Amino acid sequence: MAKKIIRYYAEGDNPFYKYVFYFIFTSLGFKGVTCKNNGEIFYGKNISKNFKINIASNDKHIIWQDLIDGKIKPSDIKQSIPFDLIGAIGKFLTDEPNKALLASSYDQYVRLKFKYSFQYKKSIHQIPIVNLYLDFLKKIIKLRLRKEGLSLWPKGKKCAIGLSHDVDFLEKYDILKLP
Numbered sequence: 001m002a003k004k005i006i007r008y009y010a011e012g013d014n015p016f017y018k019y020v021f022y023f024i025f026t027s028l029g030f031k032g033v034t035c036k037n038n039g040e041i042f043y044g045k046n047i048s049k050n051f052k053i054n055i056a057s058n059d060k061h062i063i064w065q066d067l068i069d070g071k072i073k074p075s076d077i078k079q080s081i082p083f084d085l086i087g088a089i090g091k092f093l094t095d096e097p098n099k100a101l102l103a104s105s106y107d108q109y110v111r112l113k114f115k116y117s118f119q120y121k122k123s124i125h126q127i128p129i130v131n132l133y134l135d136f137l138k139k140i141i142k143l144r145l146r147k148e149g150l151s152l153w154p155k156g157k158k159c160a161i162g163l164s165h166d167v168d169f170l171e172k173y174d175i176l177k178l179p
Helices: 015-028 085-093 128-147 170-176
Strands: 003-011 028-032 041-044 053-056
Touching: 003 015, 015 028, 015 085, 015 128, 041 170, 053 128
Parallel strands: 003 028, 003 041, 041 053
Antiparallel strands: none
16 A cells, blocks of 8 residues: 655755654654655745645744644634644654753653643643644644545554553663673
């Protein structure tokens, strides 16, 4: 089965945004292909009439409160998305909002204490914010581009279970000391 393709351009040709677009398109079941003209999604400071969807870059955008509050819908978007979804997703992927915290914000194992996290301080800790942004973009793509990505689940399944475990106390396993 062929990959569904979305042609996009990120102004400035920054490798970080190529990574963010790769994450987004992979998550949505698309293959992103860069193009400078007549594509489908344009990301940058300026609006391009050669693209069907424009996303304005803005370094200050991280929380789209109107989206969180349900005040904006994909059908409200005509050509330009007024919030920097790409930059905001990139910031959360790299944990940028939590980078400049004091040492006291971390426990003895250098794990961030929840009450000091950006998400907790901004009261968005119960919202899977990247998923919310991805879902909104997916709906815009479906509405404006009439495209749906490939299912990420086998044979049309809608979910999967991943089994894992967590080690909370390293001392319990100190017989496995590394050199």
